[in-house]
Amino acid sequence: MKFSVMVNEGPYTHQAADTAYHFIDAALRAGHEVFRVFFYHDGVNNGTRMTTPPQDDRNIVNRWSALAVEHDLDLVLCVAAAQRRGILDADEAKRNGKDGDNIAPGFRISGLGQLIEAGIQSDRVLVFGD
């Protein structure tokens, strides 16, 4: 089956990002396809490489990046939600006159159309949020 996943909460405060990760990991290992993971609302905070959790805890951002590399996963941060919350790639930083970017490896920034397209293209869309 072809899944797409929407992640609507940030890391650590809510379990939604963890549950989404474990679902995707299990689905891929079971041979399913994941067309896209779309991060919205505070979910865009899953995509900042500045995250520095304590050593004895899981690193949610690095975990996403590793999964993206391993499975060529499409991790998309909503541009409007990301701008509100200070998540930028190099292009966005330049365009908005900011002094640096913070997007984590394996993520890209794009528009809400990517979410709708995921809904059209996938057999199922799963929303992980509060």
Place this chain on the structure above:
Amino acid sequence: MSETKKFMYVNRHAPYGTVYALEGLEVVLIGAAFEQEVSMAFIGDGVFQLKQGQDTVDSDMKNFSPAYRALGDYEVNRLYVERDSLEERGLNEDDLMPLTWEDEDDDWAEKKSIHIVSRAQLADLLEEQDVILNF
């Protein structure tokens, strides 16, 4: 993309306490460009999103309620509001914005966008959907 799917946006939060309503509406407005079969549901505190006379001046929040009036122009004209949720909050249909759309297949007749439905009717509507995004 010729395939048409049924998208339903389920709104569960009051308009200003959290960002879910505002960012949810942004998805609906962008999604309208994709020519899918779109509807919205309002349950729980989500019914407050459609309340008439929203005034955010003192709280310094952006009053985005006028944007709901534009939904009809985007052909988003099926807004299902759960009756029990309204009643539990002391509201009725007259407390909501009179949202309308113009039906081009009926000589541009102005029609109501808001439909008050029971919990059971809403459950049936949810069952019909291909994609449900909840905010």
